[in-house]
Amino acid sequence: MNIVYLSSEAVPFAKTGGLADVCGTLPREVAALGHRCTVIIPAFRSVRRSGCAIETTDQSFAIPISSEKLVGGRLLKSHLPHSDVEVLMIDQPHYFDRPSLYGDATGDYPDNAERFTFFCRAALVALQRLGRNVDIVHCNDWQTGLIPGLIRANADRLSxxxxxxxxLTIHNMAYQGQFPAESFPMTGLKWSEFNHNTYEYYGYWNFLKAGVAMSDLVTTVSPRYAMEIQTPHHGCGLDGVIASRGGRVMGITNGIDTSVWNPSIDENLTERYDVDSWQKGKLANKRSLQAEFKLDVSDDIPMIGLVGRLADQKGWDLILPVIERHVSEGRPTQWMVLGSGDPRIESELKRLATDAPHQVAAHVGFNDSLAHRIEAGSDLFVMPSHYEPCGLNQLYSLRYGTVPVVTSTGGLADTVIDTTAESIAKKTATGFHLWENSPHGLDEAIGRALYLRYHEKKIWDELVRRGMGADWSWRKSASRYVSLYESAIALTETSTELPS
Structure with a gap:
């Protein structure tokens, strides 16, 4: 198959979140299964600073954004590292040569509708210029949501x-790309296309809704999330649109790059380890973290790790009261936090680290090496997200023998099996779920975990080994995507008319 992936992000070229990890890894794994894969992204400023070799091409083009505005661009070229996967980049400096991908401290860039409309239209021109017949066009998130509809509307010109x-894969339903109706003509589509079945959403036009309505299949990054977004609570206003697609909505859980996230070969660690040496290896990494951040150096004190965005979605309204309680009551726990985001949460973490420097360590910002070391040195990893399309840190934790404590939502529920009497007996348990989404519920789940850690060491050893032995590699997920692509091709060959 010839498969084209369209995305606004792909590691190592541009990244703000998990979307980049998927689009920088999945094409490489699918290509390794014998398929031709190409990735198309905008030529953001970060692309030139990625350290990857970027080539110019002789391909240039001009897109009519309005009757009075013709915007030119050109095509750049690179490859995903350690692969033959070609990466094409839409270069238009006015739109993409900016400090950030989507906005600045004041909010989203005001011309995002124009920027990503240009990207979608230019990507189709680029594909046509290359002259390769394409079997699958795999779009990712709202920034590429116009593409399925543009292909349908221009089928006679896109040979x-x-x-x-x-x-269309939805990585996070909360981000939809919604803009005033008066900017719709920049798509080059007729006003008759602007209706409630396709682009229109309460008087606005909505990139994500268009992608959901016009694509042949819709996927999400976990099976549970595929079900959740068909409900008002998680559908962010598009639950009815998602539900209307019926059996054409499904979820495939993301994988992790096991060449990067693997404690047996991870050069970031103080001591590497595997499933047979985890106790010695994790203890060495724990001691190293304690010394580095001036926490009490103790083998017996449990270390609780947290890595990720400091945002309400991630359950910080549950986490901060629990840390505060452990500190005020002198509980024998240590908290190792890495992340950035909401200034209010950053301030609270800094205060806690100042008030209890031997118990709480907080690194505000991002440090990839430290993220690996926290996964290796922690006993527990806490991730009580209010919603989580897939999540990757719980998968890293399982791989590193760090038992996850999570809420029963989205990909967290799909990947972490709660430890109960039944799951212990069946030998399926890998972590702990909150039984109540509250600070008390989080504290109770941590308590259950630590009881096993110190009083049921045989069961704890089984949890760790089972998590480390599970296959969450991208190779497994890639095989499922290949099956999905084959189904999509069969669907279009047998269907003369697709749902609108």
Whole structure:
């Protein structure tokens, strides 16, 4: 198959979150299964600073954004590291040569509708210029949501895409790309296309809704999230649109790059380890972290790790009261936190670290090496997200023998099996779920985990080994995507008319 991935992010070129990890790894794994894969992204400023070799091409183009505005661009070229996967980049400095991908401290860039409309239209021009017949066009998140509809509307002029099946993957339903109706003509589509079945959403036009309505198949990054977004609580206003697609909505859990996240070969660690040497290895990494951050150096004190965005979604309204309680009551726990985001949360963490420097360590910002070391040195990893399309840190934790404590939502529920009498007996348990989404519920789940850690060491050893032995590699997920692509092709070959 010839598969094209369209995304606003892909590691190592541009990243703000998990979308980049997926689009920088999945194409490489699918290519390793014998398929031709190409990735198309905007040529953001970060692309030039990625350290990757970037080539110019002789391909340039101009997109009519309005009757009075013609915007030019050109095509750059690179490859995903350690692969033959070609990466094409839409270069338009006015739109993409900016400090950040989507906005600045004041909010989203005001011309995001224009920026990503240009990207979608230019990507299709680039594909047509390359002259390769495409089997699958795999779009990712709202920034590429116009593409399925543009392909349908221009099928007679897009010869290389006339038989292509389109797939849209939703990585986070909360971000939809919604803009005032008066900017819709920049798509080049007729006003008749602007209706409640396709682009229109309460008087605005909505990139994500268009992608959901017009693509052949819709996927999410975990099976549970695929079900959740069809409910008002998680659908962010588009639950009815998602539900209307029926059996054409499904979830495939993200994988992790096991060449990067693997404690047996991880050069970031003080001591590497595997499933047979985890106790010695994790203890060495724990001691190293304690010394580095001036926590009490003790083998017996449990270390609780947290890595990720400091945002309400991640359950910080549950986490901060629990840390505060452990500190005020002198509980024998240590907290190792890495992340950035909400200034209010950052301030609270800094205060806690100042008030209890031997118990709480907080690194505000991001440090990839430290993220690996926290996963290796912690006993527990806490991730009580209010919603989580997939989540990667719980998968890293399982791989590193760090038992996750999570809420029963999205990918967290799909990947972490709660430790109960039944799951212990069946030998399926890998972590702990909150039985109540509250600070008390989080504290109780941590308490259950630590009881096993110190009083049921045989069961704890089984939890750790089971988590480390599970296969959450991208190779496994890639095989499922290949099956999905084959189904999408069969669907378009047998369907003369697709749902609108």
């Amino acid at each position: 290389t895409l006339k038989d292509a099946a389109t797939i």
